[in-house]
Amino acid sequence: MMRTPSPKVDKTFFEQMKDSHIGRTLSYCYQCGTCSSSCPVAEEMDIKPHQIVELIKMGLKDPILQSKAIWQCSTCYMCTERCPQGVQLTSVILSLRDIAMREGVPIPGAVKESCKNLYDTGRLLTLSQFQKERRAKLQLPDMPQIDTSLTKELANKTRVADILKVK
Amino acid sequence: MKYGYYPGCYVQTRMLQYDLSARGVLGKLGIEIVEISDAPCCGPAVIKSVDQYMASGLSAHILALTKKLGLNAIVTLCPECFSSFTKINTSFKDDVKFAEEVNHMLASTAGLQYEGGVEVKHLLQVLYDRSDDLSENIVRKFNRLKAAVHPGCHFTRSSTSYYPDDPENPKMLDQLVENLGIESVYWPLKLWCCGAPTLSFDRDLSLKLAAKKLSSAKASGAECIVTACPYCQMQFDQNQSIIEKRLEEKFEVPTVLFTQLIGLGLGLSPEEVGLDMNRVSPDTILKFMK
Numbered sequence: 001m002m003r004t005p006s007p008k009v010d011k012t013f014f015e016q017m018k019d020s021h022i023g024r025t026l027s028y029c030y031q032c033g034t035c036s037s038s039c040p041v042a043e044e045m046d047i048k049p050h051q052i053v054e055l056i057k058m059g060l061k062d063p064i065l066q067s068k069a070i071w072q073c074s075t076c077y078m079c080t081e082r083c084p085q086g087v088q089l090t091s092v093i094l095s096l097r098d099i100a101m102r103e104g105v106p107i108p109g110a111v112k113e114s115c116k117n118l119y120d121t122g123r124l125l126t127l128s129q130f131q132k133e134r135r136a137k138l139q140l141p142d143m144p145q146i147d148t149s150l151t152k153e154l155a156n157k158t159r160v161a162d163i164l165k166v167k
Numbered sequence: 168m169k170y171g172y173y174p175g176c177y178v179q180t181r182m183l184q185y186d187l188s189a190r191g192v193l194g195k196l197g198i199e200i201v202e203i204s205d206a207p208c209c210g211p212a213v214i215k216s217v218d219q220y221m222a223s224g225l226s227a228h229i230l231a232l233t234k235k236l237g238l239n240a241i242v243t244l245c246p247e248c249f250s251s252f253t254k255i256n257t258s259f260k261d262d263v264k265f266a267e268e269v270n271h272m273l274a275s276t277a278g279l280q281y282e283g284g285v286e287v288k289h290l291l292q293v294l295y296d297r298s299d300d301l302s303e304n305i306v307r308k309f310n311r312l313k314a315a316v317h318p319g320c321h322f323t324r325s326s327t328s329y330y331p332d333d334p335e336n337p338k339m340l341d342q343l344v345e346n347l348g349i350e351s352v353y354w355p356l357k358l359w360c361c362g363a364p365t366l367s368f369d370r371d372l373s374l375k376l377a378a379k380k381l382s383s384a385k386a387s388g389a390e391c392i393v394t395a396c397p398y399c400q401m402q403f404d405q406n407q408s409i410i411e412k413r414l415e416e417k418f419e420v421p422t423v424l425f426t427q428l429i430g431l432g433l434g435l436s437p438e439e440v441g442l443d444m445n446r447v448s449p450d451t452i453l454k455f456m457k
Contacts, residue, residue: 021262040359040379044372071368074376075212076360077324081334088327097216110367114213122207124176124214131180138187138441143179144205150228151207153276158221160214 010061017056022092028085029053035079035089045069049079049089052096065100071108101163115160122146168240170293171233171285172200175245175397176208182397184441188426189244189290191440195304195433196297200242206232209248212364223258223269226251227281235279240286242293244426246321246396252287253325259283261328289322291395292331294429295339301346306434308348312455315354315389315420316341317361317380317403319396340425344393347432348457356383363398377402378410381418391452392422400424404446421449431456 017023035049036042042049047069055064064070070093079089101107114124127135127143135142155161172193178185193200206229208214210222230252233241243249259266259281270280294301318340323332332339335358341351362376381403384392394400403422411417423445430440442449 021258021265040376041365041372044375068369072365072372074320074360074362074364074373076320076364078320078358078360080327081324086327091215094212094215095219098218101217108368111213111217115217118208118214123180124208124211125180127180131183134183135179138183140183140186140190141202141204146205146207148207150277151225154221154224154228154272157272157276158224159218160221163217 170242188440209251250321250325315384354387
């Protein structure tokens with residue numbers, strides 16, 4: 001029988017996560033599973049919410065970062081709301097996405113697209129000519145163009161610029 | 168009190184009926200608003216996934232802009248924007264180091280800093296606070312129309328240190344529509360997510376979630392769904408026919424924004440609340456109107 005190689009253990013991963021205000025809350029988890037039983041998408045996830053917490057503690061970084069689960073999270077905050085220990089799991093998952101991107105794990109195209117819109121126009125979504133005319137017809141105020149120097153500067157100071165490779 | 172009016176990117180570009188009906192309702196009640204439409208994106212979950220500081224920088228910048236306009240409160244239509252701003256107000260209080268870092272970044276880019284002090288409200292709260300005023304101005308009611316009320320996750324669970332409503336048993340939106348003679352039905356999946364946030368990451372999963380919610384609403388006897396979020400509205404209304412095709416099952420549940428119902432109640436016409444822009448025909452709802 002072929003043995004599957006064991007995933008690499010990164011002992012510093014949990015320590016790194018605990019560095020933030022949000023990540024610190026992971027320490028309080030006692031694996032009751034309330035998060036997974038409250039999660040509307042847990043049954044579809046390859047790693048369940050309570051398992052994500054345990055894998056972080058075990059330093060199993062790669063399986064988490066490569067999981068579908070961190071992108072399947074609907075960010076509904078039900079786990080965070082119901083956690084008896086105050087673990088901020090939804091926010092932890094959002095920061096796992098950030099780490100995954102930093103480590104070069106392929107990211108959904110939609111993320112890049114949102115970043116591009118934000119960088120180019122200052123908004124997440126832009127107005128098509130049709131929608132522009134429709135707003136006018138409905139006598140809704142015109143959407144002014146945004147001065148994008150702020151969003152561009154912010155982007156340059158953060159990871160958005162790396163994703164768009166504009167730095 | 169004057170509010171800074173921040174409809175958000177999605178409402179302004181894709182959900183014009185929300186912008187239209189919200190302005191109509193605010194106008195009818197004489198609630199004064201100041202446009203802050205030239206402000207950038209609020210820094211929603213998709214940006215938080217990339218960089219927390221980018222997202223927080225945007226949210227804090229908008230609150231700082233609001234303050235600069237001499238306003239002490241901002242009203243949002245989108246729960247996602249509501250949650251972005253609420254998180255800034257709470258995290259700036261809970262985590263001083265984080266607030267300093269974000270402000271340092273803002274000072275060097277926009278020359279602005281956010282010191283707190285802008286009250287963040289979803290339109291739902293603003294109208295709820297004016298319930299008496301609202302009741303007095305109702306000219307038409309919906310005669311016992313049964314509705315599955317869906318306030319939206321990012322409104323009810325926007326932050327763990329600030330709750331606009333009971334997170335396990337939200338009632339504000341229910342009470343608002345009950346004032347219009349509508350009956351809010353019990354539906355088991357009321358608190359569940361509509362699936363919209365995963366739409367661009369895992370389409371199947373997202374539509375499956377919406378389908379579960381639609382089934383739950385229908386099985387509970389609801390004749391319509393009432394939303395307070397442009398994304399939930401998109402999921403239940405615009406995507407309903409896609410879901411029906413995929414599952415080969417008919418739902419035919421009209422979905423309306425709460426501002427459309429309230430607007431109708433206040434005497435606005437179906438066109439004035441943009442009802443013609445809803446995909447699933449809301450005609451059955453109009454039949455209940457008296």
